[in-house]
Amino acid sequence: MIRLEHITKQFNNTVVLRDVSLDIPEGETLAVIGRSGSGKSVLIKHAVGLLTPDEGRVVVDGANIHEVSYKELRRIRRKFGVLFQGGALFDSMSAFENVAFPLRTFTGKPDGNIRSRVEACLEMVQLPDIGKKMPSELSGGMQKRVALARAIALEPKYIIYDEPTSGLDPATSNHIDELILSLNERLRVTSIVITHDMHSVLAIADRVAFIHKARIAWSGTVDDIHRSDHKSLLDFVRANEYVIGEQTSASEVSLHP
Amino acid sequence: MTYSLTWFLRPFTILGKYSLLIFHAFVSPDDFRTYRKNTFNQMMRIGVESIPIVALAAAFSGAVTTVQVSYQLVSVFLPATVIGSVVAPSMILELGPVVTGFILAGRVGARIAAELGTMRVTEQIDALEAMGLNSISYLIAPRILAGIIMFPMLYVAACAIGIGGGITVANLGGYLTTQEFVQGAQDFFRPFDPYFGLSKAFVFGFIITSVSCYMGYFTAGGAEGVGKSTTQAAVMSCVFILIADLVLAVTLL
Amino acid sequence: MKHSKELIVGLSLAAAMVVFVLGIRFLQDVPLFRSTYVLHTHFESAGGLSGGSPIRINGVDVGAVEHVRLDTDNRVSVRLHLDDNLHIPEGSHAEIGGISALGSNYVIIFPAPQGNPPISDGGYIEGVSAPDAFEAVTERSVRLTENVEEALANANLLLEDTGLLIGETGADIRPTLRALREVTDALAQTLREEQESVRQIIGNVETVSGDLARLSGAGTDTLAQTLHRLDQITVHLESSLQMLEGATHNLDEILTKINNGDGTLARLLNDPTLYIRMGSTLGTLESLLQDLQDNPRKYLRHMDIVDVF
Incomplete structure (x- = not known):
């Protein structure tokens, strides 16, 4: 259970988030949508305590993460898997080592177990043979998939995805969406997905929060979106659907499963 | 707070931020085991891989000092051994640590700042933190440790190679023989000198690695920010080396 | 070669330590590996003598001063490192030579006739304070x-x-x-x-x-x-x-x-x-x-x- 309560954050006198409150119950997938630069990434950085809000608090499993000790905070963070927007792979390590890194650091399992787990994770993101490659040798989309493999390696309770499908081809996007869905269903993972890809949202989200002008301008279930009369939200969704309409028919299929 | 007050307090803010960074780097012993491998990697990069450039710089500074001392000091009154008496202590006290320090401020300092700066702007540091690692300890402690362990090693190498370079040039240029050089070096040798030089190297190692870590860790502003941090790391390391050099000389000599 | 990095780092550190220790011994003019012949002496005044100052017999360097310390009774205790193959006969004495103002002081040993039994290692040799x-x-x-x-x-x-x-x-x-x-x-x-x-x-x-x-x-x-x-x-x-x-x-x-x-x-x-x-x-x-x-x-x-x- 992640609760964000009345978060306000400003950088250099620009208010990025104003009184933002969100509840993410166990097992639910929340999609946070909004235009670029609307503070979506800032929001998720608050959720894992990478940023401290000017006002408000973040409660994870009953603990206010800004009040606990740093050691306790790090223990809480280990429940999270975070997929960063650019992947954030460690560029001094190969893809395999990147995925193995959290396993080696926190589990102390023997090398054989770690190896099979890493291979399974890379298999899940459909990149089984790139273990030896360095991040610089991988395309942006591949880097992001390796980063996803790393985020799920420890089978976290919470996964935060920052733009998981941006920059990916539609087929891979679909695959990633399916992966997120299956993780949610199989492992009862609680997720926050930051995206502006409405196609993804419709595929994976239980609920949607729309951030506009530093506030949560709208929130509700996926089905509520089309019934909404919120102008900014509808503008956003329509712009997106237009783009989606241009894409392959494969995406249409999963729009209304 | 007025602008001028902020401006006046800024150096103290930076000092505080820097001190806290160093403090946090070493006050998290719980997962120190994980840093062992990193420390060896950094020792390799900061120390062993710097040997060639340090050796080159030391050999040349020893050689140049020898030639210049012979040019300046040799007269009928002074025997040739005086060159050894000047070159060896100069190398041990000042040139060894400072030349090593400057070379490594450029080589190691810039590298650390660029590495950490890139990690910062590509969210790799955030990724470490989000995984539940203490990114400060994980990234900074191994680098500082490697610095303070390997710099004295490089200092010893620089002194030995520098004096060797001096002797080589003395022989090749016909200034004085090896025996005269060694005799001169021995006559005015004080056993405290190498320990003083060693403490300088230790301090410089700490300065370069910690200042560069600070610059790199707090990089902001994308690729341009990385470039800025890299330059700043090299420049500030040199400045603080000079200041520390003077402070050590005043306090320990 | 799993340990190669550790090995290289360890080797370079060990090499540096060896060079450091041997370098100091070398510059102090103490034989690098052999043990030395150690003598103690006392002077009224050190006259600027310091660790590393040479020791001479008839103008030949035969060793170096290890350290100069002040005793509790304000006399100057000096420890001398001499070449191992030397034998200083009993009755020899040491003086401080050179010019203190110039910092080029050394200890001169005036050996007694060779017939006298040698002073044992770690023994005492009389120190005579001659005016500078x-x-x-x-x-x-x-x-x-x-x-x-x-x-x-x-x-x-x-x-x-x-x-x-x-x-x-x-x-x-x-x-x-x-x-x-x-x-x-x-x-x-x-x-x-x-x-x-x-x-x-x-x-x-x-x-x-x-x-x-x-x-x-x-x-x-x-x-x-x-x-x-x-x-x-x-x-x-x-x-x-x-x-x-x-x-x-x-x-x-x-x-x-x-x-x-x-x-x-x-x-x-x-x-x-x-x-x-x-x-x-x-x-x-x-x-x-x-x-x-x-x-x-x-x-x-x-x-x-x-x-x-």
């Missing part, structure tokens, strides 16, 4: 000035007497003049002798210039200056000597005239030239005296070589 070369020079110059001043003070006393006698007509001036001449001779003799000793001092300084020569450029200049000043002193003494000799010559003339018979006291007193010459003789002596007494430190200052450094 420059201290000796300074001491000597003070003594010289004192001598000159004493002689001149005597002359002054006598001249005062002479003046008194000349004032009293009828008195026999001859013994006085004779006495005056004796004093002047003595003064001249003193100056001549001291001139010799100044030359000797200069000679001594020249012999220690071997040590001086190890100095930097600044040292060379001051050494040259020192020698130059010593020369000046000699010149100064020589001019004083000439003045005294001139005075003696005048007195001789007066005495000759008196001895020839035509030199009665009355005549002497009536002869204005003689009187004037007598006066000028006294004047010369007195101006020399005045000079020395008004500036009693003038000569000393010239001699105060230590100030130079």
Whole structure:
């Protein structure tokens, strides 16, 4: 259970988030949508305590993460898997080592177990043979998939995805969406997905929060979106659907499963 | 707070931020085991891989000092051994640590700042933190440790190679023989000198690695920010080396 | 090669440690691997001796001072590292040589005859505190000035007497003049002798210039200056000597005239030239005296070589 309560954050006198409150119950997938630069990434950085809000608090499993000790905070963070927007792979390590890194650091399992787990994770993101490659040798989309493999390696309770499908081809996007869905269903993972890809949202989200002008301008279930009369939200969704309409028919299929 | 007050307090803010960074780097012993491998990697990069450039710089500074001392000091009154008496202590006290320090401020300092700066702007540091690692300890402690362990090693190498370079040039240029050089070096040798030089190297190692870590860790502003941090790391390391050099000389000599 | 990184790092650190330790031993002139022959000694004053200072026997380097420490009773305890193959016989003694002002001090060991049993490793060798070369020079110059001043003070006393006698007509001036001449001779003799000793001092300084020569450029200049000043002193003494000799010559003339018979006291007193010459003789002596007494430190200052450094 992640609760964000009345978060306000400003950088250099620009208010990025104003009184933002969100509840993410166990097992639910929340999609946070909004235009670029609307503070979506800032929001998720608050959720894992990478940023401290000017006002408000973040409660994870009953603990206010800004009040606990740093050691306790790090223990809480280990429940999270975070997929960063650019992947954030460690560029001094190969893809395999990147995925193995959290396993080696926190589990102390023997090398054989770690190896099979890493291979399974890379298999899940459909990149089984790139273990030896360095991040610089991988395309942006591949880097992001390796980063996803790393985020799920420890089978976290919470996964935060920052733009998981941006920059990916539609087929891979679909695959990633399916992966997120299956993780949610199989492992009862609680997720926050930051995206502006409405196609993804419709595929994976239980609920949607729309951030506009530093506030949560709208929130509700996926089905509520089309019934909404919120102008900014509808503008956003329509712009997106237009783009989606241009894409392959494969995406249409999963729009209304 | 007025602008001028902020401006006046800024150096103290930076000092505080820097001190806290160093403090946090070493006050998290719980997962120190994980840093062992990193420390060896950094020792390799900061120390062993710097040997060639340090050796080159030391050999040349020893050689140049020898030639210049012979040019300046040799007269009928002074025997040739005086060159050894000047070159060896100069190398041990000042040139060894400072030349090593400057070379490594450029080589190691810039590298650390660029590495950490890139990690910062590509969210790799955030990724470490989000995984539940203490990114400060994980990234900074191994680098500082490697610095303070390997710099004295490089200092010893620089002194030995520098004096060797001096002797080589003395022989090749016909200034004085090896025996005269060694005799001169021995006559005015004080056993405290190498320990003083060693403490300088230790301090410089700490300065370069910690200042560069600070610059790199707090990089902001994308690729341009990385470039800025890299330059700043090299420049500030040199400045603080000079200041520390003077402070050590005043306090320990 | 899983441990290669650790191995390389470890090897380079170990190599640095070895180079550091051996380098210090090498520069201290302590044999790199062999053990050394250690002796203790005590001096009244270390005179600038420090760890690393060389030890010499007959001018040959045979080891180095390990450390110099102050004992609880304020005596200076010195530990000497000597070449292992040396055997210093019992009854040998050590002195501090070199010039402390220049920092080029060393320990000289004066070995006793080889027949004596050797001092065992870690044993004690007697330390004799010999005055430093420059201290000796300074001491000597003070003594010289004192001598000159004493002689001149005597002359002054006598001249005062002479003046008194000349004032009293009828008195026999001859013994006085004779006495005056004796004093002047003595003064001249003193100056001549001291001139010799100044030359000797200069000679001594020249012999220690071997040590001086190890100095930097600044040292060379001051050494040259020192020698130059010593020369000046000699010149100064020589001019004083000439003045005294001139005075003696005048007195001789007066005495000759008196001895020839035509030199009665009355005549002497009536002869204005003689009187004037007598006066000028006294004047010369007195101006020399005045000079020395008004500036009693003038000569000393010239001699105060230590100030130079």
